[in-house]
Amino acid sequence: MTADDDRRFASPPCMAADIAPEYFDQQQPNDVARWRRAERARLHAARQAMRVEDRRAAGEALAGHLRDLLAARFGEMRDRVVSAYWPINGEPDLRPLMADLHAAGATVALPLVEVKRSPLVFRHWSPATRMVRGDWNIPVPPDTAAAVTPEITLAPLMGWDPAGYRLGYGGGYFDRTLAALSPRSVTIGVGFQAARLDTIHPQPHDIALDFIVTEAGLQVDRDAP
Secondary structure, three states, X not given: OOHHHHHHHOOOOXXXXXXXXXXHHHHXXXXXXXXXXXHHHHHHHHHHOOOHHHHHHHHHHHHHHHHHHHHHHHOOOOOOEEEOOOOOOOOOOOXXXXXXXXXXXXXXXXXXXXXXXXXXXXXXXXXXXXOEEOHHHOEEOOOOOOEXXXXXXXXXXXXXXXXXXXEXXXXXXXXXXXXXXXXXXXXXXXXXXXXXXXXXXXXXXOOOOOEEEEOOEEXXXXXXX
């Protein structure tokens, strides 16, 4: 058997992502989906294992870096519309930053699912908002809260890579939302430094974020020359 025969009939190795990234990324979406499920489970377990005080300190540092980025990129926050998120499953807690943005005159919104497998809807939030339970029991503003379109969207990350791609929870809601927003908002991924991956093996439906911020500072700036 010749070397050409070997190449023609050999099965792709389990390390195909390292040996032939183009095979893994473009031609084997089922392999990518399995890999992502495993990575989500691993990263979620690592995040849940963080000590409470470490998670709190990381969240405070991250919020400080976000304040610096918002000031440098947007300046005055008055009348800006900023979508944040309500923390679940050990995500960085940005609620103090949300309150500060509200006090600075920004309109703060939270995303929620109104229709399954459809883009997210954003409702106005303030520290006085009486929250209700939405999908997955996540607190969300009530139906009476005004719907808004965010200019800036803060997106929690399960994982992230240096190209700006986000590994989320697997429902696809965030990518659908970005694709539907017109004009598209400036997107800032928010996560822990330990959640960095070499790549998420982006697929055609994945949309890169504009910035990624962790407790270690600004990690991705796709506006940079």
